[in-house]
Amino acid sequence: MPSDHALLVRAVLDEYGELASRGMSRYLEGLRFPELAGLLADYPSRGGRLLRASLCIASARAFGASVREAIQSAISLELMHNAFLVHDDVEDESEERRGRPALHVLHGVPIAINAGDGLAVMSLEPLIHNRLILGPRLAFRVFGEAQRMACEAIEGQTLELKWRDENHVELRAEDYLRMVLKKTCWYTTIYPCRVGALIGSRDTLELDHFVRFGFFLGAAFQIQDDLLNLTGDHRRYGKELLGDIREGKRTLMLIHLLRVAPDAIRRRLRQLLALPRRERGDEQVRWIRRVMDENGSIDYARQTANALAGAAAFEFKGAFARAGASRDRDFIEALPYWMLERA
Amino acid sequence: MPSDHALLVRAVLDEYGELASRGMSRYLEGLRFPELAGLLADYPSRGGRLLRASLCIASARAFGASVREAIQSAISLELMHNAFLVHDDVEDESEERRGRPALHVLHGVPIAINAGDGLAVMSLEPLIHNRLILGPRLAFRVFGEAQRMACEAIEGQTLELKWRDENHVELRAEDYLRMVLKKTCWYTTIYPCRVGALIGSRDTLELDHFVRFGFFLGAAFQIQDDLLNLTGDHRRYGKELLGDIREGKRTLMLIHLLRVAPDAIRRRLRQLLALPRRERGDEQVRWIRRVMDENGSIDYARQTANALAGAAAFEFKGAFARAGASRDRDFIEALPYWMLERA
Numbered sequence: 082m083p084s085d086h087a088l089l090v091r092a093v094l095d096e097y098g099e100l101a102s103r104g105m106s107r108y109l110e111g112l113r114f115p116e117l118a119g120l121l122a123d124y125p126s127r128g129g130r131l132l133r134a135s136l137c138i139a140s141a142r143a144f145g146a147s148v149r150e151a152i153q154s155a156i157s158l159e160l161m162h163n164a165f166l167v168h169d170d171v172e173d174e175s176e177e178r179r180g181r182p183a184l185h186v187l188h189g190v191p192i193a194i195n196a197g198d199g200l201a202v203m204s205l206e207p208l209i210h211n212r213l214i215l216g217p218r219l220a221f222r223v224f225g226e227a228q229r230m231a232c233e234a235i236e237g238q239t240l241e242l243k244w245r246d247e248n249h250v251e252l253r254a255e256d257y258l259r260m261v262l263k264k265t266c267w268y269t270t271i272y273p274c275r276v277g278a279l280i281g282s283r284d285t286l287e288l289d290h291f292v293r294f295g296f297f298l299g300a301a302f303q304i305q306d307d308l309l310n311l312t313g314d315h316r317r318y319g320k321e322l323l324g325d326i327r328e329g330k331r332t333l334m335l336i337h338l339l340r341v342a343p344d345a346i347r348r349r350l351r352q353l354l355a356l357p358r359r360e361r362g363d364e365q366v367r368w369i370r371r372v373m374d375e376n377g378s379i380d381y382a383r384q385t386a387n388a389l390a391g392a393a394a395f396e397f398k399g400a401f402a403r404a405g406a407s408r409d410r411d412f413i414e415a416l417p418y419w420m421l422e423r424a
Numbered sequence: 425m426p427s428d429h430a431l432l433v434r435a436v437l438d439e440y441g442e443l444a445s446r447g448m449s450r451y452l453e454g455l456r457f458p459e460l461a462g463l464l465a466d467y468p469s470r471g472g473r474l475l476r477a478s479l480c481i482a483s484a485r486a487f488g489a490s491v492r493e494a495i496q497s498a499i500s501l502e503l504m505h506n507a508f509l510v511h512d513d514v515e516d517e518s519e520e521r522r523g524r525p526a527l528h529v530l531h532g533v534p535i536a537i538n539a540g541d542g543l544a545v546m547s548l549e550p551l552i553h554n555r556l557i558l559g560p561r562l563a564f565r566v567f568g569e570a571q572r573m574a575c576e577a578i579e580g581q582t583l584e585l586k587w588r589d590e591n592h593v594e595l596r597a598e599d600y601l602r603m604v605l606k607k608t609c610w611y612t613t614i615y616p617c618r619v620g621a622l623i624g625s626r627d628t629l630e631l632d633h634f635v636r637f638g639f640f641l642g643a644a645f646q647i648q649d650d651l652l653n654l655t656g657d658h659r660r661y662g663k664e665l666l667g668d669i670r671e672g673k674r675t676l677m678l679i680h681l682l683r684v685a686p687d688a689i690r691r692r693l694r695q696l697l698a699l700p701r702r703e704r705g706d707e708q709v710r711w712i713r714r715v716m717d718e719n720g721s722i723d724y725a726r727q728t729a730n731a732l733a734g735a736a737a738f739e740f741k742g743a744f745a746r747a748g749a750s751r752d753r754d755f756i757e758a759l760p761y762w763m764l765e766r767a
Binding site for chain 2: 114190194197205209243
C-alpha cells in the first residue's frame, strides 16, 4: 500500500504535471512548421512524470505565488529537459526512451540533433512570455537563472562524457557527486526550487539556500535512477535495462566497483570499459552486473542514496523555513521519502 | 585592385569584427570550467569574417546607437553562429572548418554535440547583460528577436536535412529560396539589421521592413558561398572543396541540374544521391561537378546570385531610408556588391 507521502506526491505530480504537459502541447502546437512540430512533440508526448515542473510550481506556491505566475517557467524547464534527453540519447547511443525507440533511432542522428536544438529554442519562448506575467525585471531574473542552469547541465555532461570517452577508472565518490550536482541536481531540483522561490518571494529570498537541499535531493534521485537501470522493471523503466553498463556510464556503482574489486576483476573491468559500446556483449554486461552485486556496489549505492535523502529531509527545514504551512510545502517535504520508494 | 566598396567593407569588418571577437573571448575566458572552455573557444579562435556582428553594429549605429549599445547583441549572435557551425558539421559529416579538422573529427560526436549546446547557452549570456545597457524592456525585445531567429534557423535546417535524408530530387528554385530564407538569411542578414534598427531607433521602427533586404542579401551570400565550394581556393575557403556534392547538399546548382539535365544523367544523379555519403567516391563527385558545368547550372546560380544582390541593392534604399548619411550606412549599402566580388 502506498504511504501517505507517496499518495500526496502522486496527487500533486498528477495535477501540476497535467498543467505543464498541456502548456508544452500549446507551445508545440503553435509551431507553424509541420516538418518540425511532430519531431519536437514526440518525447513530450511519451509521458514522463514532470517532476521538475511540479517542483517549480510547488516551490513558487509555497512562497506565495499563483500557478499562473509559475507555469511559464515550469513549461520552459520541461521543454529544456526534453531537449537534454534528445541530445543525451544521441551522445550515449541509447536505444530507448520512455518505452519507445530513441529519436535518433527513429530519424537518424542529424535530425535528432536538430530536434534537440529546436526543443531548446522553444524552451525560451515561455521565458519571453514571463515578461507579461511577472514584469520585465523579475522575468529577466528567471531568464538569468535558466541560463545558469543550462550552463551547469552542460558542464556536468562534459565531465561525464570525458570520463567515459577517455575511460577514466580512478574516480572517487566526490568526483561523482560533483558531476551529478551539475548534470542532474541543478536542473532537476535546485533550479525549480530557486526559480519558484524567486517568483514566490518576488526576489526577496537568498536563492543559494536552496543549493544544498536540491543537491542532496537530486543526487539521491540520480543514484536511485541508476539503480533502477540495474534492478528495475523494463516496462515501467522505459529504457533498456543495463544500458548504463553497456554504455560504460560512470555510475556510483561502477565507481565503487572499480575501487573495491580484487585486482583480477579490476583489470578485466578496465579492458571491457575500454571497448567501444557495441563490442560490450550481453554476457560481458551481465558479468559486470554480477560482480557489482558480489562486491557490494549495489548495496553501497543504495545506502548512499538513503543517506543523501536523509540529508535532503534535514536541509528542507532551513530552505523552506519562510514558507507557511501548505500542501505545496508538504509535497516538497515528502519528496526525499518518495524518491527512495519509487522502485 | 579592390574596389572602393570592397575597401570600405573590409575596413568595417576588421574594426567591428575585432570588437566582437574580443568580446567573445571575454565571455569564453569567463567560463570557470576548464574542461569546456577550450572546446567552446576552438571554432571562434579559428577566425572567420564576423560579418553578422559587423552588420548588427553597423545597423544599430546607422540608426543612432553607440557601439556599446549594440556589442552584446553582436557577440551573442556570433556565439550562436559558432554553435550552429558545430552542430551543422556533425549533421553534414563535414571534415573541415576554417582550415582545420571539424570539432567532431577532433573530439568525437558526443563531445561536439555538447560543445555546440554549450556555445548556444553561452550566447544567451550577453543577452542577459543587455538589460544593464538597454534597460529591461528593450533588452527583452532583443531576446524575443533572438529566439525567433534561432527558430527560423532550425526550421531551415530541418528542411535541408529532410531533403537530403529523404533524397528529394524534385525541388524547385522557390523551395530552395524558402529554405535559405530560414536557414541562412534570417540569422545572417535579417536579424542583424532588425536588432540593429531595434536598438538604434529604441523600438520605433517597423522591423519587417528589413526582411526583404536581408532575404535578398543573405540568399546572394549563400549561393555565392555554395559556388565557392565548387570553384574556390581550398586555402582561403577553409572547408573541403566539393564537400557539398559529396554530402548531397541541395544547392541551387544541384536543384537546377536535377531539373534540366537529360534523362540519362538525371537517372544516374538520383542513384548517386541515394547513396550514403561515404559511398560517393571522388570520381563520382567530380562527375557531378562536370555535368553541373556542362548543363549550365553554375552559370545559372551565378546569375541568380547577381540578380538577388541587385534586388538587395534596390531594397536597401527603402529599408534604410530613415538612416542619415554615415560610414555605417555606406558599409551596409556596399555589402551586395562586395558579396559578389569575394571569390
